[in-house]
Amino acid sequence: MKVADLPIPESLKSAYADRGIAELYPPQAACVESGIFEGKNLLCAIPTASGKTIIAEMVMHRHVADGGKCLYIVPLKALATEKYDDFSGRGVRVGVATGDLDRRDAYLGRNDIIVATSEKVDSLLRNAAPWLGEVSLLVVDECHLIGSPDRGATLEMVIAKLLSKNPGMQVIALSATVGNPGALAGWLDAELVTSEWRPVDLREGVFFDGTIHFTDSEREVRRSSRYDDLNLVLDTVGEGGQCLVFVNSRRNAEAFAKRAAGGLKLSEEALDTAADAIERAATTDLGRTLALCVRKGAAFHHAGLSAAERRIVEDGFRKGSIRVISSTPTLAAGLNLPARRVVIRDYLRFGNGGMAPIPVGEYKQMAGRAGRPHLDPYGEAVLIAKGATACQDLYENYIDAPPEEITSQCNSENALRSHVLSLVATGFARTPAGVIEFMERTFYAWEHRGRRSTIHETIGRVIDWLAEREMITALGDRLEATEYGDLVSRLYIDPRSAEGIVDALERAPEFSGFGLLQAICETPDMLTLYLRKGDEEMIYRFLSEHEDELWTGAPYGTDELERFYSSVKTAMLLQNWSEEVTEEMICERFNVGPGDIHNKVETAVWLVHAASRLASLFKGEFKRPIEEDGIRIRHGIKKELLPLIRLKGIGRVRARRLFNAGIATPAAIREAGTARLAPILGEKTAASVLAQIGEGADERTVEEETSSRQFSLSAFGGEGDE
Numbered sequence: 001m002k003v004a005d006l007p008i009p010e011s012l013k014s015a016y017a018d019r020g021i022a023e024l025y026p027p028q029a030a031c032v033e034s035g036i037f038e039g040k041n042l043l044c045a046i047p048t049a050s051g052k053t054i055i056a057e058m059v060m061h062r063h064v065a066d067g068g069k070c071l072y073i074v075p076l077k078a079l080a081t082e083k084y085d086d087f088s089g090r091g092v093r094v095g096v097a098t099g100d101l102d103r104r105d106a107y108l109g110r111n112d113i114i115v116a117t118s119e120k121v122d123s124l125l126r127n128a129a130p131w132l133g134e135v136s137l138l139v140v141d142e143c144h145l146i147g148s149p150d151r152g153a154t155l156e157m158v159i160a161k162l163l164s165k166n167p168g169m170q171v172i173a174l175s176a177t178v179g180n181p182g183a184l185a186g187w188l189d190a191e192l193v194t195s196e197w198r199p200v201d202l203r204e205g206v207f208f209d210g211t212i213h214f215t216d217s218e219r220e221v222r223r224s225s226r227y228d229d230l231n232l233v234l235d236t237v238g239e240g241g242q243c244l245v246f247v248n249s250r251r252n253a254e255a256f257a258k259r260a261a262g263g264l265k266l267s268e269e270a271l272d273t274a275a276d277a278i279e280r281a282a283t284t285d286l287g288r289t290l291a292l293c294v295r296k297g298a299a300f301h302h303a304g305l306s307a308a309e310r311r312i313v314e315d316g317f318r319k320g321s322i323r324v325i326s327s328t329p330t331l332a333a334g335l336n337l338p339a340r341r342v343v344i345r346d347y348l349r350f351g352n353g354g355m356a357p358i359p360v361g362e363y364k365q366m367a368g369r370a371g372r373p374h375l376d377p378y379g380e381a382v383l384i385a386k387g388a389t390a391c392q393d394l395y396e397n398y399i400d401a402p403p404e405e406i407t408s409q410c411n412s413e414n415a416l417r418s419h420v421l422s423l424v425a426t427g428f429a430r431t432p433a434g435v436i437e438f439m440e441r442t443f444y445a446w447e448h449r450g451r452r453s454t455i456h457e458t459i460g461r462v463i464d465w466l467a468e469r470e471m472i473t474a475l476g477d478r479l480e481a482t483e484y485g486d487l488v489s490r491l492y493i494d495p496r497s498a499e500g501i502v503d504a505l506e507r508a509p510e511f512s513g514f515g516l517l518q519a520i521c522e523t524p525d526m527l528t529l530y531l532r533k534g535d536e537e538m539i540y541r542f543l544s545e546h547e548d549e550l551w552t553g554a555p556y557g558t559d560e561l562e563r564f565y566s567s568v569k570t571a572m573l574l575q576n577w578s579e580e581v582t583e584e585m586i587c588e589r590f591n592v593g594p595g596d597i598h599n600k601v602e603t604a605v606w607l608v609h610a611a612s613r614l615a616s617l618f619k620g621e622f623k624r625p626i627e628e629d630g631i632r633i634r635h636g637i638k639k640e641l642l643p644l645i646r647l648k649g650i651g652r653v654r655a656r657r658l659f660n661a662g663i664a665t666p667a668a669i670r671e672a673g674t675a676r677l678a679p680i681l682g683e684k685t686a687a688s689v690l691a692q693i694g695e696g697a698d699e700r701t702v703e704e705e706t707s708s709r710q711f712s713l714s715a716f717g718g719e720g721d722e
């Protein structure tokens with residue numbers, strides 16, 4: 001089937017022609033034949049890199065040409081940005097929504113295609129973004145995530161809400177790994193296209209005793225070191241390919257990259273450039289180790305890396321200079337970095353009950369990364385077996401096994417608490433029967449059709465819980481959100497988080513920054529740091545000096561106590577950050593990477609913002625200090641830098657330099673002038689800062705701006721310098 005014959009705009013056809021896309025791949029042709037251009041829903045369950053995104057893009061352009069609007073849901077922020085880049089520059093307006101979770105973002109509605117995470121779409125629904133009612137096409141990428149225990153319910157509810165809001169909307173769901181595509185297609189009333197076809201041949205095999213055993217062939221691997229995993233990498237690199245190695249922990253990722261660097265020992269200009277860039281920006285040992293590895297051609301990749309480090313590693317790999325990346329599996333879903341050989345070294349991972357095998361779906365996601373379209377002659381996915389029996393088991397359990405069936409995660413009290421509140425607050429349901437009726441439209445109900453389910457009881461318990469906490473009122477048959485409940489729904493926090501924060505605020509005798517931090521760190525919305533050996537002493541010592549600043553006391557019971565200490569430890573990290581402790585010191589003290597600090601700070605900023613809104617309902621006098629602390633946490637600054645940080649181009653480092661030079665306010669900056677500022681800030685930043693505060697402007701204007709508009713806390717928006 002030719003692209004030229006498809007009912008899509010000419011501009012898109014020529015964009016594809018420029019990229020050499022003239023003929024549809026067979027599964028893409030099957031999707032067209034299933035009726036996607038006639039408005040039929042589709043579940044496209046075909047392998048990685050077989051052209052799913054392009055199928056969705058073509059239908060999106062058809063909708064836009066007909067005056068429609070498209071929403072493209074992805075699981076991760078990083079993927080949203082990637083898809084935004086993919087779809088941009090082809091004659092349609094593209095927007096990406098990944099920002100704050102309690103905003104309506106009305107401007108987004110001006111776009112034809114909006115890319116967003118499921119959480120962001122849920123929050124937009126709660127905040128009644130009007131353009132959601134205009135969505136004519138919904139694309140759900142990686143739709144198997146409906147089965148994810150922590151985020152699946154949100155994705156499912158978002159689909160159900162959008163379908164109920166826009167009954168005529170077309171839905172296209174995409175996935176490479178659904179075990180029960182028929183069920184999902186049934187729920188979505190969708191045509192189903194499945195296929196094993198891939199643009200690059202994928203060979204899956206198990207390495208054992210010096211040989212990779214594929215289904216119908218074998219390949220000997222030269223033994224150049226005593227480590228099997230390294231031999232597998234050197235073998236591919238020796239033939240001009242690249243490798244991805246999946247391991248089960250950060251420490252293993254780092255250790256393997258070091259081993260690979262020692263084995264590769266490359267020396268190339270492109271590698272030196274990448275290593276120099278990492279080294280220059282590195283503030284921690286992690287960054288310095290990464291630079292050492294990259295210089296020799298290897299890298300590691302995990303959530304502890306800073307965004308800049310990650311970018312350099314990904315670019316270096318895409319351009320072919322970095323030959324091997326060792327990565328933790330959680331990153332497999334987010335990385336679009338195909339490689340000739342993918343080594344799944346660790347198929348056991350530490351979970352709740354000890355070491356457990358990874359799911360088949362996860363293996364398939366990782367294996368699917370093998371083979372770069374147009375670049376590699378084939379792709380290889382290799383598991384490493386410890387013995388002959390393990391070799392057989394790995395074949396049966398992974399290579400020949402279908403991915404797991406996905407099941408709905410909606411019948412969980414924790415998930416329903418938040419979703420029932422939002423159904424009531426946004427008017428999707430006004431009675432208990434209305435909630436049940438809405439839930440009848442979910443995948444859960446479809447899976448349980450004709451069978452007894454317990455969801456009615458769960459809904460009943462959740463309604464009682466919300467009513468007891470005064471988030472909803474249940475008068476007679478009528479459910480209504482209270483002002484408090486409505487706020488919690490819009491803030492997009494777990495109702496249990498709201499309860500914890502409000503309790504803490506009400507108990508607090510006076511405001512304390514650490515009390516606030518510990519209260520937000522105790523909520524289920526904060527992923528707290530693990531406790532490690534030796535942490536107790538640090539935490540005890542801290543608590544002995546700061547216990548009276550806490551808004552809650554230490555609980556009884558071992559589990560509760562452990563959670564409490566984790567929350568204190570996490571709050572300590574955040575406090576260190578807002579006391580301007582260096583990144584290097586924080587990383588060392590808390591055994592984390594710069595990426596972890598960033599993630600904790602991001603969540604804390606969101607929760608502190610929620611706390612300030614809750615304070616305006618329940619503890620007005622705390623609102624202002626909470627807002628101020630929110631700014632301090634966002635930027636990692638002491639209070640004295642607040643007047644400086646709100647200038648564009650000034651982050652924690654430059655603000656501190658200015659302050660230490662005796663320049664502590666915008667007025668002092670103006671007075672200092674270019675001559676004093678340039679050596680501290682550099683000429684460009686000095687000029688920009690002076691322009692912002694109106695050098696040469698008359699006194700009144702500057703004073704006006706200082707006291708109100710530009711420098712008010714609510715208008716805060718300074719940009720960092722790191």
Ligand SMILES: Nc1ncnc2c1ncn2[C@@H]1O[C@H](COP(=O)(O)OP(=O)(O)OP(=O)(O)O)[C@@H](O)[C@H]1O
Nearest residue numbers: 020021023024025047048049050051052053054373
């Ligand atoms: N019909 C085609 N002819 C040639 N190249 C194509 C065709 N369709 C897609 N491609 C190219 O193949 C690559 C993979 O396509 P695409 O990103 O659409 O796959 P995908 O299935 O969405 O991948 P993933 O599973 O990683 O999300 C892209 O580089 C794309 O430009």
